[in-house]
Amino acid sequence: MSEALPSVLSVTGLNKAYNVPVLKRFDFELRKGEVHAVVGSNGAGKSTFAKILTGITSRDSGEILFRGSPFNPSNKQEASATGINMVLQELNVIPTLSVGENLFLHALPHRKGIIARKQLFRQSKQALSRLGLDELDPDQPASTLGVGQQQLVEIAGTLAQNSAILILDEPTAALTGPEIERLFENIQRLREEGVAMIYISHRMDEIFRIADRVTVLRDGRRIDTHDTQSVTLDQLVHEMAGDELAERHPHLGVQPRGAGLTVKNLTAKPAVQNVSFTAQKGEILGIAGLIGSGRTETLRAIFGADPKQSGNIFMGEEKAPLTLSCPTDAVNAGIGLIPEDRKQDGLLLSKSVSVNTSLSTLERFSKSGLISPREEIDATVATADRLELKRDSVEQPVDELSGGNQQKVVIGRWLLHDSPVLLFDEPTRGIDVAAKETIYKVLDQLATEGKTLVVVSSDLLELMSISHRILVISAGKVAGEFTPDSWSQEAITAAAFSEYLSNPKIAR
Numbered sequence: 001m002s003e004a005l006p007s008v009l010s011v012t013g014l015n016k017a018y019n020v021p022v023l024k025r026f027d028f029e030l031r032k033g034e035v036h037a038v039v040g041s042n043g044a045g046k047s048t049f050a051k052i053l054t055g056i057t058s059r060d061s062g063e064i065l066f067r068g069s070p071f072n073p074s075n076k077q078e079a080s081a082t083g084i085n086m087v088l089q090e091l092n093v094i095p096t097l098s099v100g101e102n103l104f105l106h107a108l109p110h111r112k113g114i115i116a117r118k119q120l121f122r123q124s125k126q127a128l129s130r131l132g133l134d135e136l137d138p139d140q141p142a143s144t145l146g147v148g149q150q151q152l153v154e155i156a157g158t159l160a161q162n163s164a165i166l167i168l169d170e171p172t173a174a175l176t177g178p179e180i181e182r183l184f185e186n187i188q189r190l191r192e193e194g195v196a197m198i199y200i201s202h203r204m205d206e207i208f209r210i211a212d213r214v215t216v217l218r219d220g221r222r223i224d225t226h227d228t229q230s231v232t233l234d235q236l237v238h239e240m241a242g243d244e245l246a247e248r249h250p251h252l253g254v255q256p257r258g259a260g261l262t263v264k265n266l267t268a269k270p271a272v273q274n275v276s277f278t279a280q281k282g283e284i285l286g287i288a289g290l291i292g293s294g295r296t297e298t299l300r301a302i303f304g305a306d307p308k309q310s311g312n313i314f315m316g317e318e319k320a321p322l323t324l325s326c327p328t329d330a331v332n333a334g335i336g337l338i339p340e341d342r343k344q345d346g347l348l349l350s351k352s353v354s355v356n357t358s359l360s361t362l363e364r365f366s367k368s369g370l371i372s373p374r375e376e377i378d379a380t381v382a383t384a385d386r387l388e389l390k391r392d393s394v395e396q397p398v399d400e401l402s403g404g405n406q407q408k409v410v411i412g413r414w415l416l417h418d419s420p421v422l423l424f425d426e427p428t429r430g431i432d433v434a435a436k437e438t439i440y441k442v443l444d445q446l447a448t449e450g451k452t453l454v455v456v457s458s459d460l461l462e463l464m465s466i467s468h469r470i471l472v473i474s475a476g477k478v479a480g481e482f483t484p485d486s487w488s489q490e491a492i493t494a495a496a497f498s499e500y501l502s503n504p505k506i507a508r
Ligand SMILES: Nc1ncnc2c1ncn2[C@@H]1O[C@H](COP(=O)(O)OP(=O)(O)OP(=O)(O)O)[C@@H](O)[C@H]1O
Pocket: 018, 019, 022, 040, 041, 042, 043, 044, 045, 046, 047, 048, 049, 089, 390, 391, 399, 400, 401, 402, 403, 404, 405, 430, 432
């Protein structure tokens, strides 16, 4: 079908090096009205390619033709003026601006230099509605949004621009089922309008659903380009991973070893309503739910990162509740939180891998107040190796790592810290197919060691493959509990919607 479509973008011999070569004689062709997926392991060079096309990064050499003419954008605005727009992998919502201002930041409607508020409101409503965000108020500050909603606002803003080429870098990493469906409807509509799209994702099921063609990138080189219809998942995974294919993780059964973490009647308004559960030592307790259902907020309230109105947290078999008024209290009590938004909560981007990894363990490496750099580095290297972190050295600043590798640094910090209770929020967000298996293996090891793990994930199949038990949160309440013999995707999804259906007034 796509054979007859004209080419809009043609890339030949693209080279780019940072400290080492990242793109190596990369060739790529994009046709009008096609969805062209780019897949590859963490650090393969996908985001770098997208950033070159949108003028965010410069190339070293190579030719890019846009509609037959040389294209050399020197910044994002220039690329955008030509019709090439992108949803970045990292979140870029500006928290101090309103939702509407974020949506139309680059084209704020104005009259004589003054923002035309009414028009902005109208345009924003329309843009939000396309993604089913009718309840969002364009005037509310963006800081009030969760990561999933921020991602949707960014997508909505980019969709509202007039694009000839639209690049989506991991757009669904923070989205759940219904939101992904809405995005796909929009992609379908844009494709029919003739927009060409580059779609970067680690979720292979998405690639097979919406991409016409797929290009595999490995270590900066193009391995192959396929019609999606004529390639198999196995083939893609092999081309991406080369010989380093991870084994699929064997799932170990859990032997209950007593309570590891008990949460009783936890309420943290408005998102968390009277949540109670016990996670066993050695158990991986999955938490499912829609975006905005209160999953993240539950973890944050347990960790002392958000204030709670009522409820108690107990460690192990202890009868006395913990007094947790801030994250430091939680860390001291033996609780770790691996947050979903590494940029806001997780990482000091300009600092090294080593500093970021040892951040919450510094006392272990210090003797009489002085940090022993050798020990710190040895421990960081061991942790980085355990997670197969792709880096030049552990002295490299974290902002030079690819998106997926940044996520591994956040996880590494808590591995090193060795807390008995670990709360994971979307641990495999943005992590490639092979590296996910590494993370699953690490989760299994931690459980086998007797640690208590609570894992929030938007990927239901993932949750079903790693959890011993799944708790479903709907509108801030526990709406179901499933064990492997009782769970199915349908049953869990129904539970995730249940509180919204029984009380339609609750705004998402
Ligand atoms: N600013 C930078 N300075 C130095 N190295 C960088 C910089 N940005 C990226 N790199 C390196 O370039 C390589 C490719 O990174 P890129 O972000 O393109 O990977 P990716 O394919 O998008 O991976 P992911 O799936 O993890 O997002 C990585 O090894 C990364 O460490």
